[in-house]
Amino acid sequence: RKEVEQDPGPFNVPEGATVAFNCTYSNSASQSFFWYRQDCRKEPKLLMSVYSSGNEDGRFTAQLNRASQYISLLIRDSKLSDSATYLCVAPRRALTFGSGTRLQVQP
Amino acid sequence: EPEVTQTPSHQVTQMGQEVILRCVPISNHLYFYWYRQILGQKVEFLVSFYNNEISEKSEIFDDQFSVERPDGSNFTLKIRSTKLEDSAMYFCASSEQGPGDEQYFGPGTRLTVT
Numbered sequence: 001r002k003e004v005e006q007d008p009g010p011f012n013v014p015e016g017a018t019v020a021f022n023c024t025y026s027n028s029a030s031q032s033f034f035w036y037r038q039d040c041r042k043e044p045k046l047l048m049s050v051y052s053s054g055n056e057d058g059r060f061t062a063q064l065n066r067a068s069q070y071i072s073l074l075i076r077d078s079k080l081s082d083s084a085t086y087l088c089v090a091p092r093r094a095l096t097f098g099s100g101t102r103l104q105v106q107p
Numbered sequence: 108e109p110e111v112t113q114t115p116s117h118q119v120t121q122m123g124q125e126v127i128l129r130c131v132p133i134s135n136h137l138y139f140y141w142y143r144q145i146l147g148q149k150v151e152f153l154v155s156f157y158n159n160e161i162s163e164k165s166e167i168f169d170d171q172f173s174v175e176r177p178d179g180s181n182f183t184l185k186i187r188s189t190k191l192e193d194s195a196m197y198f199c200a201s202s203e204q205g206p207g208d209e210q211y212f213g214p215g216t217r218l219t220v221t
Contacts, residue, residue: 032207043212093163094152
């Protein structure tokens with residue numbers, strides 16, 4: 001089983017929409033989780049850290065469900081600039097990235 | 108805001124040549140990492156480095172690769188004899204604590220092997 005699994009998308013949503021991504025992880029011992037965003041041909045940028053049940057930062061909310069081993073990312077009021085690939089990470093001895101979920105916000 | 112920097116931004120080299128990619132991690136960070144991303148594929152872990160030694164490496168990180176912290180600020184990745192399949196984006200990252208801590212990535216070096 002892969003360490004993290006995400007729906008690759010793409011998710012095509014209109015501006016202003018709310019969109020949610022889910023990510024499942026296999027290592028129940030993971031204590032910290034991260035969401036990164038990656039723009040085309042750029043470096044991954046840390047978006048949110050999740051250490052307990054969840055985290056909120058403006059339009060972004062991350063939630064952790066340890067019992068079901070999944071993490072979600074909710075983006076409210078989508079902007080064109082949110083278009084990117086969103087990467088879920090459950091680190092162990094290193095960060096293991098999945099292929100990510102591609103989001104395209106359309107005008 | 109402190110950031111990870113990498114040089115060069117783009118390196119073109121011929122097959123069989125040695126290349127050194129350079130990184131300056133965030134100054135108070137103790138853990139350093141190299142990742143690579145082949146075009147169109149996912150980011151892959153290569154190696155982590157702490158206290159002047161490798162703490163973890165992937166199967167990609169074979170004898171052709173080496174890392175070094177030659178001074179108090181730089182962290183380098185050397186590829187001894189480049190192959191065509193080494194063409195990729197190489198990202199350096201650093202974290203204050205271990206791999207479970209937040210890692211911050213540099214802008215990457217695009218390596219093209221011809």
